Amino acid sequence: MGPLFTATESIFQIVPETMAASSSTILCNASESDLCRDDSAAFLLKLVAIASILLAGAAGVAIPLIGRNRRFLQTDSSLFVAAKAFAAGVILATGFVHMLAGGTEALNNPCLPEFPWSKFPFPGFFAMVAALITLLVDFMGTQYYERKQEREAAHQSDEQPGREQSPGGIVVPVVVEGGNDDDKVFGEEASGGIHIVGIHAHAAHHTHSHSQGHGSCDGHQKIEIGHAHGHGHSHGGLELGSGARHVVVSQVLELGIVSHSIIIGISLGVSQSPCTIRPLIAALSFHQFFEGFALGGCISQAQFKNKSATIMACFFALTTPIGIGIGTAVASSFNSHSVGALVTEGILDSLSAGILVYMALVDLIAADFLSKRMSCNFRLQIVSYMMLFLGAGLMSSLAIWA
Template sequence: MIMSTTTAAIVLVLFLLVSNFSVQVVSVVQECGAEDDVGCVDKKKALPLKIIAIASILVTSMIGVCLPLVTRSIPALSPERSLFVIVKAFAAGIILATGFMHVLPDSFDMLSSPCLKDNPWHKFPFTGFVAMLSAIVTLMIDSMATSLYSQNNKSGVVVLPTAESRDQEMAAAADHDHESHFHGHHGHGAGKLINHVEAAGSQLLRYRVIAMVLELGIIVHSIVIGLSLGASNNTCTIKGLVAALCFHQMFEGMGLGGCILQAEYGLLKKAAMAFFFAVTTPFGIALGMALSSTYKENSPRSLITVGLLNASSSGLLIYMALVDLLAADFMGAKLQGSIKLQIKSYAAVLLGAGGMSLMAKWA
């Protein structure tokens, strides 16, 4: 609960800082352009569509993030099984495509808009620069958070390994200790047990850092897309967005839910993280509806604020998908030990990334 509250606070501070920054740098006309298709703009017809969007996205988000958590009792879907790895690879492909095919292009479009002054926005690739900085900052957070968790663990804040891995390691160490006793080496098995437990504990710390940072990136992105949908009165745009966002939130939630499951949090913290993920996009939609009279998608302030947030979110999502999700699994012992499983997982990645890329046609 503390971590989730801290995450929400960080997101709010980031949003306010970028909004304040955009007020300082904007130096063009107050309003620029309007909704693209005037024939589709209807505030009264858009309202029920937005309410449907809030309900449907909330439900699909909750299903997606909770699915890995409630299916743990099913042996085939436990984190130790191959099917879980394949499903996680599919979800990682969704997250990767979200960064490359949705968030990054939106940022390029916004920050290169003719509504913005030529200098500095058209003179420098702010989207690529901010995305690069975001990836570097994510690496810093990833590294430092892991160090802090490790130091706290060494100071006495013990993080136990998962129940399954603990049982497996103890059984393996017990077998080895029996052999060692037979050969007269009584202490060797105990040493192996300590090493196994320490390795499992370190891996668990990494899972917890990954879940925390990934949720931060997803929350930032979810608020931004919800805000844009809520402020829009273009019924043609909203109809396509609702279906695309439901698909997006469900499978992105599956990726996050898998990370939360591997992090072995307590029930309260799992519920808090799932709740924050599920409500951020509906909250963004409601916020956009409340600010629809003052928030204009094509105003310079909105373009700069949302464009910079999208750029930072894309860098974080791309880093997390490639480094903490895909590289960590594909370079791990389980996938490295099976070419067949690697091929299945690569196919899952391509399927997830391809499906999410196709959604870019509508959202």
């Protein structure tokens, strides 16, 4: 009785394991197996997704670019700062909740070999590497543009003494004699920054004009002239790198957004399940609109020429629809559970997460929330923090459906 019972028990243990292994093998070798699969309905929904996401992305990136000629939507308006905070929350949640979670799910899939994928936390590692590389690119790009603008400014000053050139090709007079009621250097924004990069701003302001006992928030001025004579140099308190920073931020942010837009587009395109595609249409349209708004704001602040700004905006708006088209074209032969597809998806998702988290925290949130303008406007602080948390919360909640 004992040996027979033991043999029977071992059979009951082996059979479920064998069935699980065989079902796992079938799953990993098959393409999509879904009770909701309907190829014709899925194809129509993909066309709807392309149109909806294209319009949402184009509208999001266009509003800040068109609005720079409208007072209430200019990049130094409070409305723009609050909307940009919401968009930053969306991008932050996209990196943490969607991309990093997607990369973790792909690289922990049971269809992957146990070694090396289950022996090391690759998703977090790839995200960290991407963030560090983004920091390096951020730094080197800023240095490059500052040196380039120094050379352009020096050449411009040789041709037109007393005038310097701003990053966007706009000639801005820098030497200003006293007499203004608000004691601002000409070219200074309301936020306190100056769009002059890598040059010696020979502002004819004296120390006494900035040291009359005013509070640190008067005029939101971030300029501290350390010389008693009339020349404030760039190694003082002048924030002369803001223009170059905006140029680099816009380009790196577009790189991060485009890389994951391709991924999510292909993921939607290869799906043949209407039950999967329907919630993705709404989620990705919302997502692309506010990512586009943040990118458009950075492009506007970088003061690109109209042609360059249009090219960057179109490139962003078209990326996800192109990804959907690619996914649709390969859907019949694509196996989302193959080792190659899982590894590629996991690595790209993790890298995108690192880029987006870095850009959201460093170049969007920290740049605005630690600025003098924010610290001097309590109402703007409250609204901006509310919008930041709202954007992050809404984008995170979309993970329930997509």
